[in-house]
Amino acid sequence: MRAWEMLHMIKRLAVVDANKCVGCQLCMLACTSRFGYAGLNKSAISVRSLGGVERGFTVIVCRSCRDPPCARVCPVEALTVKDGGGVTLNSSKCIGCGHCVNACDIGAVMWDSEWMKPVICVGCGYCASFCPHGVLKLEEAI
Ligand code: SF4
Ligand code: SF4
Numbered sequence: 178m179r180a181w182e183m184l185h186m187i188k189r190l191a192v193v194d195a196n197k198c199v200g201c202q203l204c205m206l207a208c209t210s211r212f213g214y215a216g217l218n219k220s221a222i223s224v225r226s227l228g229g230v231e232r233g234f235t236v237i238v239c240r241s242c243r244d245p246p247c248a249r250v251c252p253v254e255a256l257t258v259k260d261g262g263g264v265t266l267n268s269s270k271c272i273g274c275g276h277c278v279n280a281c282d283i284g285a286v287m288w289d290s291e292w293m294k295p296v297i298c299v300g301c302g303y304c305a306s307f308c309p310h311g312v313l314k315l316e317e318a319i
Pocket of ligand 2: 220303305
C-alpha cells in the first residue's frame with residue numbers, strides 16, 4: 178500500500194467481542210465526554226442489556242455504511258455521506274424529524290432528547306480506548 182493511501186485509510190468503529198461486555202457503559206461516558214458533556218444522553222454508542230446479567234449486553238455502533246439509509250431519508254440533506262462510508266451531521270440544517278433514527282436497520286443512529294437531534298458517530302475511537310475488556314476497536318473500513 179502506498180503512503181498516501183495509508184494516510185487516507187478510512188476507520189470505523191467495530192465491536193470485536195460483545196460477549197466480553199459487562200455493561201459498565203464506560204464507552205458511552207467516554208463518547209459523551211469526548212464532546213464536552215456529562216452523562217449518557219449525547220453518546221453515539223449504545224450498550225443495552227439483553228435481559229439479565231446471564232444474557233449479557235449488546236453494543237450498538239455505527240457501521241459506517243457506504244450507502245447509508247439515514248442519509249437517504251433525510252429530507253433536508255443534513256447528513257452527508259463521507260468518503261469510504263458513514264455520515265456527518267450538519268446540525269444547523271437538521272429539523273429534528275427523526276427519520277434517520279428510524280431508517281437505521283441496526284439502531285445505530287442515537288437520539289439526543291435534549292436537543293432533539295441525532296447523535297452521529299465520528300469514528301474517533303475514543304470510546305474503544307476506555308473499554309477495559311477490549312470489546313471495541315477502530316478498524317479500517319474495507
Ligand atoms: S432528524 Fe435531522 S438529520 Fe435526521 S432525517 Fe431528520 S432532518 Fe435529517
Ligand atoms: S468512535 Fe468516537 S464518536 Fe464514535 S462512539 Fe466512539 S467516542 Fe463516540
